[in-house]
Amino acid sequence: MxxxxxxxxxxxxxxxxxxxxxWKQKPQIFPEYRESELVTILIPYRNEEQNIPALFGQLSGLSHRPLQVVFINDHSEDGGKKKLDEWIESLSEEQLDIISLESEGEGKKAALKTGIKKAFGSLVLTTDADCFLPKDWVEKMIRPFSDESIKMVAGPVLPKGDIGFFQNFQQIEWASILLVTQAGFYFQSPIMCSAANMAYRKSAFLEVEGYHGNEGLLSGDDEFLLKKMVHKFGPESVVYLQESLVYTQPQGSLKALFSQRIRWASKWNSHKxxxxxxxxxxxxxxxxxxxxxxxxxxxxxxxxxxxxxxxxxxxxxxxxxxxxxxxxxxxxxxxxxxxxxxxxxxxxxxxxxxxxxxxxxxxxxxxxxxxx
Structure with a gap:
């Protein structure tokens, strides 16, 4: 022993x-995406009243234009939608189009399916309402699409830390997730990514039939879509953009943290x-x-x-x-x-x-x- x-x-x-x-490998270099076409950001949300106001300034501060942002309300039970609608009414920028929708079904996948129907952009980015987006996030995420063979791009997500053990624990644990995620893409056998920092061609999403076949699972809108893209277009069609980091809010309690992790782990045998x-x-x-x-x-x-x-x-x-x-x-x-x-x-x-x-x-x- x-x-x-x-x-x-x-x-x-x-x-x-x-x-x-x-992780230390030199990142793949992509030329600048020169098409000045509309890009769509999908943000499904549920009970995010406290996080949505902070997101307003970040979306307005994104440097890419023209830009369409589609919020999809997944049956929220708080005042988040009211705050969102008030903000949309106050906007006057022509090249920033904000849409507020009600999900046609229940759950995150249903909300995203609702949003994709209204997405005018050929490139679609997804994030969450509790995320912090850097100013050049869109430019970084769409750059790999200058290569026509790229169908999907994923980026790293980390919770904010620096305040005591609980938040630093989450940040260090997420670092291990990023390490495994990067290795999967590096060895051309990607197994995970996060919809909080993701982009794909709308045409590719429709070609793989989106979330068809896994709608009944409460989690996995990102990983199952990644798997479909790899199966349909090959591992070389997906890219992990290590340098495009998005921060998210850490979980505020041990119960919430375990609930999140159990939700992630519960789909372990659903990928087959x-x-x-x-x-x-x-x-x-x-x-x-x-x-x-x-x-x-x-x-x-x-x-x-x-x-x-x-x-x-x-x-x-x-x-x-x-x-x-x-x-x-x-x-x-x-x-x-x-x-x-x-x-x-x-x-x-x-x-x-x-x-x-x-x-x-x-x-x-x-x-x-x-x-x-």
Missing amino acids: LTFYLLFVIVYGLLLLLLGKT SLSHALASVLPAAVQVAFLWSFSLLFMGNPGMLVFAAVWILKIYFETKSLGNVLRSFEIRPHWIWFLFTGIVHPVYVLVSALGALFVKFEWKGRYSSGKG
């Missing part, structure tokens, strides 16, 4: 270093592919192995030494690889947050995995049995 754990943590560390190497299954099962198995390493403490001095080596190396490799991801965005969490995250993360992953199997999760007033 002692030998197993020494080999285990070495393999784990080497895998993290390999993933980190893919080996790569998705492995990407879901292996991380949980690795964290179980780390938790089981506590049994080494009952094996005398040799066991204690190996236990110490395993956890020191674990935290070292995670700090190095995930720290490199965050530093590429000029984010430098204190080393203490990596230490705490490395200790807590195995329990967190295991609870999320068990929750995905046995717990009925809630998300914005809807439960896992509802339509997505």
Whole structure:
């Protein structure tokens, strides 16, 4: 057992270093997208009254014009739509067209399907109402479409951090998600992306029939669409634009965080592919192995030494690889947050995995049995 754990943590560390190497690869260079055509941004929202006002200034500040923004209300139960409509009435800019719609169905996929019908742009971007968009976001995201073979572009998303352990934990954990996401695109076997920072050709969306076949799932509007694009057009048709970062609001409570993660994990077997299954099962198995390493403490001095080596190396490799991801965005969490995250993360992953199997999760007033 002692030998197993020494080999285990070495393999784990080497895998993290390999993933980190893919992150450091030089980004693919695309020429400027010179077509001055209309671009559409779709923003489905539900119960986002507190976040929508902050989004107004960001949308007005986006440098790309002409621009169409389509908000789709997914049966909100707060005053967000009223604030949105008041803002739209106050707008006078001709090249910024804002539309407010009511979703024709229930769930995020239905809202996006409603929005795509009103999208006049041949290029469609999607984001969430709780995101923070850089001024040049549109220009960066549409640049790869200068290559006619590109059908879809995805970019990284990170929650804002810097305020205590809870927010820094989320940021460090998301760094691990970005690392795996980038590696999937690099090895031409993409398995995940985020609709909070995504773009695609409207024609390609229609050609793969959008979300047909997975409407019944509460989550996965991004990953299932990515999978369809890859299946239809090949892995070379999708791009991960590492330099186009969008920030989002961190979860405000432990309950909300677990609900989000359980929602993400719950679709692990819905993709019907080996790569998705492995990407879901292996991380949980690795964290179980780390938790089981506590049994080494009952094996005398040799066991204690190996236990110490395993956890020191674990935290070292995670700090190095995930720290490199965050530093590429000029984010430098204190080393203490990596230490705490490395200790807590195995329990967190295991609870999320068990929750995905046995717990009925809630998300914005809807439960896992509802339509997505």
